[in-house]
Amino acid sequence: MTDTLVTASETSGISQERRIVTAIPGPKSHALTERRLAVVPVGVSSALPVFIERAHGAIVVDVDGNQFIDLGAGIGVMTIGHTDEAVVAAATAQLGEFTHVMFTITPYEGYVRVAELLAQHTPGDFPKKTVLLNSGAEAVENAVKIARKYTGRTGVAVLDHAYHGRTNLTMAMTYKSMPYKLGFGPFASDVHHAPNSYPFRDGLSGADSAARTIAYLEKAVGASDLACLVVEPIQGEGGFVVPAEGYLPALQEWCAANGVVFIADEIQSGMARTGVYFASEHFGIVPDLVLSAKGIAGGLPIAGVTGRAEIMDASHPGGLGGTFAGNPVAAAAAVAVFESIESRGLLAEGARIERLLKPALLALQQKYEVIGDVRGIGAMLAIELVQPGTLEPNPAAVTVITAYAARHGVLLLNAGTWGNVIRFLPSLAISDALLTEALGVLDEALATL
Structure with a gap:
């Protein structure tokens, strides 16, 4: 090194x-x-x-x-370092080829390659697909869209102390009011905040904290109304809260039993940040959908929703995308980040x-x-x-x-x-x-x- x-x-x-x-x-x-x-x-x-x-x-x-x-790395964005040579070279080369055509009009290989790499490195040995986007908040929004379309349900559950973004829906999903939400309402509806696992403050075991979360979801929300549960394996803005052992597997098991899409928001914890590609691996969970952004492209804006092919394919053609989503320069940088993580250990x-x-x-x-x-x-x-x-x-x-x-x-x-x-x-x-x-x-x- x-x-x-x-x-x-x-x-x-x-x-x-x-x-x-x-x-x-x-x-x-x-x-x-x-x-x-x-x-x-x-x-x-x-x-x-x-x-x-x-x-x-x-x-x-x-x-x-x-x-x-x-020691902040742009809030976890510069995971492999500022102005990494491989990332700069890849982005520079792509700048000389083309900077934009819009993938939903005329596609290009870079988008496909990033999707292949995300399918390879996110948890789970099953067919996966990816939609690329611009930011973490946009990834969260699209994951909720996809889960609602797949399940035919509307409810969204999140955990106390979570942070998911600053758009209208993601502000509703974010726990902390000041500075993220104060005065910016009204917010999107049908978002439910359940108690989380916070070992330093609640002292509960993983089993007990999971039982508390599940009881809230069943009694206060109703599993049959829930499209998805969105969790950060390690909470970011909430203070790097690491849940008690067994908490996340219990939540995933409950989601699977009740037809609720289990979504891991790995926007801050993913892309080699914790010594594995995605922090979910530390907890033995295999999410239905995994969200990535921040560290994925060495500082260039790109994000992704990666998940089970049958869930990702729930949307009709034209239902997903965006003008700059999966920008070719950012995609080239993302490929370079994946390759650098592998080649340099x-x-x-x-x-x-x-x-x-x-x-x-x-x-x-x-x-x-x-x-x-x-x-x-x-x-x-x-x-x-x-x-x-x-x-x-x-x-x-x-x-x-x-x-x-x-x-x-x-x-x-x-x-x-x-x-x-x-x-x-x-x-x-x-x-x-x-x-x-x-x-x-x-x-x-x-x-x-």
């Missing part, structure tokens, strides 16, 4: 190191912020007002020349990152009472911050820590229903040295509390 990073760094001209040369934000970022305020609505906010000019591997460089260790990098990062976070938990929980799998880890000795969320500590880290060259993301979770989503290209350095900054930030 080190040799690859050195070569990549030399090619890009960006050294894989943290370097702060101005105040954060610097003067050029300040000037750009003034321009931004004049023309971009306040609803499009930024966690850190530094303007990025270049990026490579695990480092992003702002307009003032500051270099940050990126990148699945192992998720496990490598967990082996270094998780024990270090557990050690920090022993040192600082404010860390109530350490959880996650692979390169998808989190710490939940609480008032020491309690389960009371501590979002103020998250604000202090992320601000300190940013000033010292480390980009951290918050998460969680209460905003009290810090999530770690480094790219698989990050070196052990950069991870260790970032952990040192995190330790310093925690000490300031």
